[in-house]
Amino acid sequence: MRVTQSMLSNNTLRHINQGYERLGKLQDQLSSQKKITRAHQDPVVAMNGMRYRTQVTEVEQFKRNIAEVHNWMDTADSALDITTQALHRIRELTVQAANDSYEPEQRANIAKEIEQLRAHIESMANTKSNNKYIFNGANTTNAPVNANMMNLGLNAIPNHQTDQLEVAFNGKVFSFDNVNGNSYTYVNGNESITITIDQPTNAVTHTFPDPNSQADPPAMISEPLKEWEVTVSQKGAVSTNEQTIEIEILKGVTLPVTVTPQNIFSNALFGDIIRLENALKDPDTLGEDLSKLISNFDHHIDQLVAERAELGARINRVEMVDRRLMDQEVIAKRIMSNNEDADIERVIMELMIQESTHRAALSTGARIMQPTLMDFLR
Numbered sequence: 001m002r003v004t005q006s007m008l009s010n011n012t013l014r015h016i017n018q019g020y021e022r023l024g025k026l027q028d029q030l031s032s033q034k035k036i037t038r039a040h041q042d043p044v045v046a047m048n049g050m051r052y053r054t055q056v057t058e059v060e061q062f063k064r065n066i067a068e069v070h071n072w073m074d075t076a077d078s079a080l081d082i083t084t085q086a087l088h089r090i091r092e093l094t095v096q097a098a099n100d101s102y103e104p105e106q107r108a109n110i111a112k113e114i115e116q117l118r119a120h121i122e123s124m125a126n127t128k129s130n131n132k133y134i135f136n137g138a139n140t141t142n143a144p145v146n147a148n149m150m151n152l153g154l155n156a157i158p159n160h161q162t163d164q165l166e167v168a169f170n171g172k173v174f175s176f177d178n179v180n181g182n183s184y185t186y187v188n189g190n191e192s193i194t195i196t197i198d199q200p201t202n203a204v205t206h207t208f209p210d211p212n213s214q215a216d217p218p219a220m221i222s223e224p225l226k227e228w229e230v231t232v233s234q235k236g237a238v239s240t241n242e243q244t245i246e247i248e249i250l251k252g253v254t255l256p257v258t259v260t261p262q263n264i265f266s267n268a269l270f271g272d273i274i275r276l277e278n279a280l281k282d283p284d285t286l287g288e289d290l291s292k293l294i295s296n297f298d299h300h301i302d303q304l305v306a307e308r309a310e311l312g313a314r315i316n317r318v319e320m321v322d323r324r325l326m327d328q329e330v331i332a333k334r335i336m337s338n339n340e341d342a343d344i345e346r347v348i349m350e351l352m353i354q355e356s357t358h359r360a361a362l363s364t365g366a367r368i369m370q371p372t373l374m375d376f377l378r
Contacts, residue, residue: 012365019358026351029342036340045339052336058251059329065247066322068130072245072257073315075129077308080264083124084304086117090273091297097280098290104283111280118273122147125238125265135261137241144261149237151274154195154202156232157184167193168231168271169206171296190217193230202227228278231271238267249321259311263303272296 028037039046096102097110125135125145132140157165167174167186174186174193183196196203204225213219240262246254276293279285 012361016358016361016365019354019361022354023351023358026347026354029347030344030351033342033344034340035342048339049336052332052339056329056332056336059325059332062249062251063322063325063329065249066318066325069247069249069255069257069318070315070322072129072134073311073318075127076134076259077311077315079124079127079134080259080304080308080311083121083264084301084308086121086124087297087301087304090114090117090276091294091301094276094290094294094297098287098294100287102287107280107285111277114273114277114280118270118277119147121265121273122270125261134258135265136239137258137261138243138245139239139241140245142239144239144241145265145270146237149234150231150267150270152232152234154197154204154227154230154232155199157195158182158197160234164235166233166235166237166267167195168233168267168275169193169225169229171268171272171299173266173268173271193225195230204230226282228282229275231267231274233267233271238265238270249318250325253321255314255318257314259307263307269300272300 025041029035036042036045093110093114097107102110122145126143127134133143134140136142136144152160152165162176162179162184165176165186172188172191174188174191177185177187177192179185182198183194186193186195191206191208194205194207196205204227205222206225207220207222209218210221211218238261242260242262244256245258246256248254272293276290279290279293
């Protein structure tokens, strides 16, 4: 086959153009530090890169979610810890005041401290995290405790809708059942509180099953109560929102970050504290009467401890998930780097080789090109 000058020229130009393309590709890799800059250069690398990048983005989002969970739970645990300390202090003061050697003035001073502790517990119930109330279930914009709706007094019963009021007594909350004239009955299970409004001396009666009765149903016992022994509050004084807030911490795995507020803050808790305050302010109160209140605060403290234990278990789980996400982030970024990132040392070496090859191709092409008439005229 006859090799013409045009064939040599075309082949030389084609090889030079291919060298330019290889140089351009290597320069793109060096400047971007990526194997490819366009999907058509390697579709497999491009498709894998999209999946790996999505995985890294998911892990980063889950880490942000974990940070929000930590913030929420740590704030709740701190508030519960302070509340537990306040209840322990209230119990300690109750034991102290149960000594009959204390004078009414001394007990009244103890009542003032307990009143401040109650206000402190109310502020803990209204704790915020990131400007959200954390003890009101999914309703994070409204405060769960409204002190103005508590301790309304018995005389407030006729002035309110009876089904909107609750009566707290002995660690329990009684809801409205019926009204008969000026007598209002509130029930909790098979116990009832009947309040007869007859100012200035209102009558309060507590009816409950006889613990020694063998009959079925058991016989009922009624006992009179002092007016200050029961606390009347509106139902909305303490929120009963049971909705939980769940945050996704892993793909398809959600974790509730709220605690059950009904197990911690309730009209029963604040009613017992108010009842204690009233007992300390009554000069006729005996040490025996105060001693009977101690078990109620033991019950509230046990509920707090149980709720903190459940919260602590979730915090431990979150920490394990956090460590797992850290490992997943490292693995995902390494896989993504292996798929996308260029080996800079190798790229530099290949670029230098390609530059030398390109110069050699240009030099060779210049020599084999057919001389023109101008070359002979020099």
